[in-house]
Amino acid sequence: MNAARRLLALICCLCLSAGAMARGVTITNGTASFENAELVISIQASIVLNKTVEEALDNGITLFFEAETRILRERRLWPDTQMLRNSHRFALSRHALSNRYALTDLTSGQSRTFQTLQEALLVLGDLQRVFIADEAALPTQDVYLARARLRLITEELPAPMRPLVWISPSWWVSSQWYEWIIKR
Amino acid sequence: MRPRLAIVGTVGLLSLSSLGSLILMSAAIQNAGRFGDLYSLLLLTNLLGLAAFSGLIAMNVRDLVLQLRRRAPGARLTLRMLSIFVTLSVLPICVLYGFSMNFLMRGVDSWFDVRIEHALSDALELSRSALDLRMREVLSQTENLAEEISAGAPQSAVLDLGALRDPGNAAVAESWHPDEGDLNQLRRRIGAEELLVVTVQGRLLQSSNSGTDLVPNIPPAPILLQVKQGRSYIGLEPIGNAGLYMRVAVALPDTNIDRPARVLQALFPVAEGMNVLASNVESAHAKYQELAYLRRKLKLSFAMTLTLVLLSSIATAVWAAFYSARRLTAPISDLAAGTAAVAAGNYTMTLPVNTSDDVGFLVSSFNDMTRRIAVARSEVDTQHRYVNTLLSQLSSGVLALDDGGHIKTLNDAGRRILDLGDVVITGMRLSELAEKREHLAPFVECLSAHLEAGDDRWQQESQIFIRTGRRALMCRGSHLPLDVDTEAGHVVVFDDVTALIQGQRDAAWSEVARRLAHEIKNPLTPIQLSAERLRQKYLSKMAPQDAETLDRLTTTIVQQVETMKAMVNTFSDYARMPAINQERTDLNKLILAVVDLYRSANPEARFELDFAADLPAISVDASRLRQVFNNLVKNALEASSDRSKAVILLSTRRLHTETGDYFTISILDRGDGIPPEMLTNIFEPYVTSKTRGTGLGLAIVKKIIEEHGGVVTLENDEDGGARATIRLPLVADPKAQRSPA
Numbered sequence: 012m013n014a015a016r017r018l019l020a021l022i023c024c025l026c027l028s029a030g031a032m033a034r035g036v037t038i039t040n041g042t043a044s045f046e047n048a049e050l051v052i053s054i055q056a057s058i059v060l061n062k063t064v065e066e067a068l069d070n071g072i073t074l075f076f077e078a079e080t081r082i083l084r085e086r087r088l089w090p091d092t093q094m095l096r097n098s099h100r101f102a103l104s105r106h107a108l109s110n111r112y113a114l115t116d117l118t119s120g121q122s123r124t125f126q127t128l129q130e131a132l133l134v135l136g137d138l139q140r141v142f143i144a145d146e147a148a149l150p151t152q153d154v155y156l157a158r159a160r161l162r163l164i165t166e167e168l169p170a171p172m173r174p175l176v177w178i179s180p181s182w183w184v185s186s187q188w189y190e191w192i193i194k195r
Numbered sequence: 196m197r198p199r200l201a202i203v204g205t206v207g208l209l210s211l212s213s214l215g216s217l218i219l220m221s222a223a224i225q226n227a228g229r230f231g232d233l234y235s236l237l238l239l240t241n242l243l244g245l246a247a248f249s250g251l252i253a254m255n256v257r258d259l260v261l262q263l264r265r266r267a268p269g270a271r272l273t274l275r276m277l278s279i280f281v282t283l284s285v286l287p288i289c290v291l292y293g294f295s296m297n298f299l300m301r302g303v304d305s306w307f308d309v310r311i312e313h314a315l316s317d318a319l320e321l322s323r324s325a326l327d328l329r330m331r332e333v334l335s336q337t338e339n340l341a342e343e344i345s346a347g348a349p350q351s352a353v354l355d356l357g358a359l360r361d362p363g364n365a366a367v368a369e370s371w372h373p374d375e376g377d378l379n380q381l382r383r384r385i386g387a388e389e390l391l392v393v394t395v396q397g398r399l400l401q402s403s404n405s406g407t408d409l410v411p412n413i414p415p416a417p418i419l420l421q422v423k424q425g426r427s428y429i430g431l432e433p434i435g436n437a438g439l440y441m442r443v444a445v446a447l448p449d450t451n452i453d454r455p456a457r458v459l460q461a462l463f464p465v466a467e468g469m470n471v472l473a474s475n476v477e478s479a480h481a482k483y484q485e486l487a488y489l490r491r492k493l494k495l496s497f498a499m500t501l502t503l504v505l506l507s508s509i510a511t512a513v514w515a516a517f518y519s520a521r522r523l524t525a526p527i528s529d530l531a532a533g534t535a536a537v538a539a540g541n542y543t544m545t546l547p548v549n550t551s552d553d554v555g556f557l558v559s560s561f562n563d564m565t566r567r568i569a570v571a572r573s574e575v576d577t578q579h580r581y582v583n584t585l586l587s588q589l590s591s592g593v594l595a596l597d598d599g600g601h602i603k604t605l606n607d608a609g610r611r612i613l614d615l616g617d618v619v620i621t622g623m624r625l626s627e628l629a630e631k632r633e634h635l636a637p638f639v640e641c642l643s644a645h646l647e648a649g650d651d652r653w654q655q656e657s658q659i660f661i662r663t664g665r666r667a668l669m670c671r672g673s674h675l676p677l678d679v680d681t682e683a684g685h686v687v688v689f690d691d692v693t694a695l696i697q698g699q700r701d702a703a704w705s706e707v708a709r710r711l712a713h714e715i716k717n718p719l720t721p722i723q724l725s726a727e728r729l730r731q732k733y734l735s736k737m738a739p740q741d742a743e744t745l746d747r748l749t750t751t752i753v754q755q756v757e758t759m760k761a762m763v764n765t766f767s768d769y770a771r772m773p774a775i776n777q778e779r780t781d782l783n784k785l786i787l788a789v790v791d792l793y794r795s796a797n798p799e800a801r802f803e804l805d806f807a808a809d810l811p812a813i814s815v816d817a818s819r820l821r822q823v824f825n826n827l828v829k830n831a832l833e834a835s836s837d838r839s840k841a842v843i844l845l846s847t848r849r850l851h852t853e854t855g856d857y858f859t860i861s862i863l864d865r866g867d868g869i870p871p872e873m874l875t876n877i878f879e880p881y882v883t884s885k886t887r888g889t890g891l892g893l894a895i896v897k898k899i900i901e902e903h904g905g906v907v908t909l910e911n912d913e914d915g916g917a918r919a920t921i922r923l924p925l926v927a928d929p930k931a932q933r934s935p936a
Contacts, residue, residue: 070484070485070487070488071484106433106477107477108319108322108439108476108477109430109431109433111431111432122433124432124433126415126418127417130417171489171496172489173238174238174496
């Protein structure tokens with residue numbers, strides 16, 4: 012019984028420390044609007060990569076980021092209902108020949124290059140008018156809760172790195188869930 | 196068998212699953228594209244499988260430890276076989292692991308060669324150099340063009356850069372259509388893909404594009420800032436999927452300081468052949484750089500996979516060792532357990548014969564042996580019951596002892612005679628019996644003396660005092676030299692001869708009384724009559740002096756004859772003492788009545804009474820007990836040389852012992868006490884320290900008390916005088932008190 016309690020405490024500590032160590036990405040603003048009968052959102056985030064991640068990027072490892080958005084309908088005394096879910100992925104890599112950083116929107120396929128990593132991260136953190144769904148997908152009379160986060164997808168890292176990712180907090184690059192209210 | 200099959204099946208499935216996931220994980224490490232997505236799941240599966248095996252092994256180890264602690268049959272053999280199996284299986288695996296790890300590390304390191312790395316770096320640098328040459332050319336061309344444009348001062352057309360980025364802004368797109376022939380001409384002349392004129396703030400002034408992309412590639416702010424600072428920009432950029440481009444941005448010199456500073460940007464495509472080659476070099480360099488970066492991690496992953504394989508193999512081998520050891524030792528363990536059970540007395544133990552090999556033959560022989568032992572034991576039990584029945588029917592007590600003096604058996608009659616009740620005495624030493632049952636101390640002493648002396652055959656009388664009174668036991672013992680292999684011992688047969696001795700004594704005294712009556716009492720009457728006739732016939736005829744003599748002599752004869760008659764009558768009374776007539780009597784009152792009688796006759800004597808208040812009335816023959824108290828109080832008074840200073844202490848108590856409840860009556864005088872040489876036979880007839888008396892008083896006291904099942908003792912007190920102590924049993928059934936008589 013004592014062993015089980017200790018294991019549970021250890022798991023709790025790991026979970027708490029994992030949450031506490033999630034550094035590098037901070038969403039500073041999030042907005043949503045209905046344009047041309049479409050729900051689009053814009054997110055502004057500050058992204059700072061630590062040396063470990065930056066070293067991997069400079070050594071040819073492509074980093075994949077995901078902007079995850081959820082539209083929820085709040086309910087009293089019950090868990091919120093998830094109405095919509097959207098995922099927008101980006102790939103950040105370094106082009107050795109040109110000494111530039113390439114940022115590719117995996118949804119649209121468009122790619123841009125930047126002279127410095129900071130420029131690339133600034134653009135990555137400035138998501139403008141990302142299409143979520145048609146307006147008809149949402150009932151008209153409700154107020155919704157939007158929830159968004161931006162994170163590094165560790166599952167896309169090369170296989171040899173994944174066991175290290177589990178135990179190295181440097182790779183836990185993710186923002187907290189940013190929430191705001193959408194009113195029609 | 197079903198649980199065993201289920202366990203084996205489960206473990207086999209687990210092993211196959213672990214093996215499969217290990218293979219997949221190995222494939223995932225070597226080629227991330229195939230099972231890369233499943234890598235974490237596979238790793239977790241293997242860890243869980245390993246944990247499951249570890250759990251199974253831990254359970255087996257725990258069971259084995261418990262079996263070893265309680266010295267379960269076959270546990271040590273299992274441990275020994277397990278040690279052998281584990282050593283034989285784990286040791287080669289560990290050696291293989293060590294070599295594999297070494298080869299693996301070296302193999303991974305061998306992939307990376309410094310020369311290859313340098314070659315790739317050099318190739319990349321070469322590509323850059325080749326492009327640099329071209330870049331310098333296009334920079335020179337663009338700078339020349341800028342000077343030419345400045346000289347020619349092309350028309351201005353201010354466009355909103357933000358609006359241009361919005362592909363939905365159709366109005367702006369229409370207004371921006373490049374119709375400036377000069378710019379197109381210049382672009383074609385220098386071989387650029389795109390030519391733009393923008394302000395340093397990023398506002399497009401004029402553009403020319405050879406492709407279909409209507410959105411001009413506005414230089415980013417850092418480039419504009421660099422140009423604004425007076426430094427031209429030249430850079431190689433991969434643009435979209437179109438491959439490499441050379442971006443050149445230079446300042447447009449302008450003499451009109453009122454107009455905003457302008458920047459000329461030209462995008463030059465890299466030649467297709469050069470583009471492909473450069474891309475290949477860049478791709479190969481990037482891949483090698485990634486591999487070099489992942490080298491340590493790759494080694495770690497390989498090591499982890501190999502370690503997982505090792506641990507899984509060891510876990511499987513250990514579990515298999517446990518399983519095999521248990522299967523091999525199971526029949527032997529069963530045999531050991533069966534032997535232990537037989538040793539513990541379970542002769543009905545039979546074992547299942549599962550195999551027809553040597554072990555199966557051994558198990559069959561064991562079963563045959565237990566069957567024969569069971570039959571023999573049944574016969575022994577029958578014989579034992581027969582002997583026990585015989586012993587229980589005997590009226591004599593039979594006590595069997597081993598050589599060490601431990602009690603082996605005691606029949607029912609023996610328990611009854613010794614008044615043992617339900618006390619279990621089997622296995623008890625005689626000394627322990629004497630400690631636990633104090634009333635048996637004389638009996639135990641009698642037996643111990645002969646056992647210690649090693650007497651082969653002996654006979655001795657012993658006395659014990661139990662709830663129903665004193666018991667005289669006639670004990671006969673003999674040594675039992677049995678067979679060579681059988682433990683020798685002793686057997687003691689004892690009988691309760693209390694009634695027999697009492698009867699013999701009564702008969703003896705009756706004979707004495709009869710002889711006295713016949714030989715002494717009968718002549719006394721003629722002697723007395725003759726003396727009286729002499730006196731009557733000659734007293735009146737003789738001279739006064741002679742008459743006086745005759746009178747004195749005849750009177751003496753008559754008195755002595757009367758005395759002898761009284762003595763004979765007393766003795767006759769003793770011998771012919773009638774049966775006791777019991778009635779509920781308060782002993783305190785009875786004693787007080789006797790004391791009052793003597794107190795009135797001897798007013799100067801001091802009687803001190805200390806009676807217990809909680810004495811219930813008991814069934815006794817009051818007249819006989821009054822005679823007892825009379826005799827004892829009279830003796831106490833006569834023991835004091837000066838009756839005026841006589842002090843008699845009488846006390847009654849209720850005594851509780853393990854053999855029952857008793858009355859004790861104590862009569863203490865402060866006389867000279869009893870001569871020590873008379874203490875042993877003071878209660879025998881004609882034993883007295885007084886010059887007068889018949890010598891039957893204490894004998895009568897003893898006889899009456901014994902007829903009541905009690906005991907009387909006489910001893911000298913430490914402070915002087917003698918103490919008579921009577922102990923009478925307090926029994927519910929009055930008849931039980933009479934049984935000793």
